[in-house]
Amino acid sequence: MALPNAMTSFFASRRFRPGRWPTLAAIAFVILTVALGNWQRHRAAEKNALAAEFAAAAGQPPVDLTTRDEDAARLRFRPVRASGEYDAAHQLFIDNKVHAGRPGFHVVAPLRLAASSRYVxxxxxxxxxxxxxxxxPVVPPPEGNVTVIGRVNLPPQHYLELRRESTPGPLWENLDIERIAAATGLDLLPVVIEQADPVEPADRLVRDWPAPDLGAAQNVxxxxxxxxxxxxxxxxxxxLNWRPRDA
Known part of the structure; x- marks a missing residue:
């Protein structure tokens, strides 16, 4: 009975009198933190969906992109093969790529799909x-008809860009397919193939493709x-807003 009596005494001697500015500050803080929590919840849901997509796609047999170019964007993470000829004149180097602690480049070349005017x-x-x-570095793509085997991926939609040149040369900061298409005049599919080993003839390139960031635990x-x-x-x-009645 002591607890109810203490609560009765507390409420009898105090009244709820919230101050205007502390209340406004509390409302703003609650709105901000709830919004940040909601954003993290959405990110966790996106990563869980991406993990399910990656797991489902990775176990599928390779798709022939040469005959499925119309729905290439829906093949994300799928193993694919593509036949055609490289356009060595438009090979690019994507800057600021680190592997095993060493700075370097990703070497990206357009492949003209066989019996098509489109490139990937x-x-x-x-x-x-x-x-x-x-x-x-001098790493020309193979000449003549080739068949590339790899994994379909989409380039990042958001990235840091220190400079934006209207007509860049072979060195690019980011893999921006729309800008590359505009600069080269090539009809590019909206995806990139991450080439898999083994490659014939052998070259000096490292193909160690990490899995996408699928860890939602940190977001949760x-x-x-x-x-x-x-x-x-x-x-x-x-x-803090229960104040003594005589205050």
């Missing part, structure tokens, strides 16, 4: 940077953290 970008692999960044942890901050702010606002 093939990420042929990674190569180390030379003594000077401006000295690009951040989500709980932000929601906890919102709940704590609400509890503190309620507790």
């Amino acid at each position: 970008l093939v990420d042929r692999g990674w190569i180390a940077q030379g003594a000077r960044r401006s000295d690009l 942890s951040y989500m709980v953290q932000w929601y906890s901050f919102a709940a704590l702010a609400l509890v503190l606002w309620l507790a």
Whole structure:
């Protein structure tokens, strides 16, 4: 009975009088932290969906992209093969790619699909940077008809760009398919093939493709953290605004 009596005494001697500015500050803080929690929840859901997509696609047999170019974007993560000829004149080097702690480039070349006027970008692999960044390595693509085997992927939609040149040369900061198509005049599919080993004839390129970032646990942890901050702010606002009746 002591607890109910203590609560009755507390409420009898105090009244709820929230201040205007503390209330506005609490509302703003709760809205912000709930929004951040919701964003982390959406990111976790996206990663879970991506993980399911990756697992389902990885176990599928290779698709012949030469005959399925109309729905290439829907083949993300699928093993594929594509036949055609490389356009060596438009081979690109994607800058700032690190492998095993060493700076280097991804070597990307357009492949003209057999019996088609369309091209697909093939990420042929990674190569180390030379003594000077401006000295690009000499790694020409194979000549003649080739068949490329690899995995379909989509380039990132958001990236950091330090400079934006209207007519860049062979060195690019990012794999931006739309800009590459505009600069080269090629009709490019909206995907890139990450080429798999073995490659004939052998070259010096490293093909170590990481799985996409599928870990949603960190996002869930951040989500709980932000929601906890919102709940704590609400509890503190309620507790601190019960004032003595004679105050």
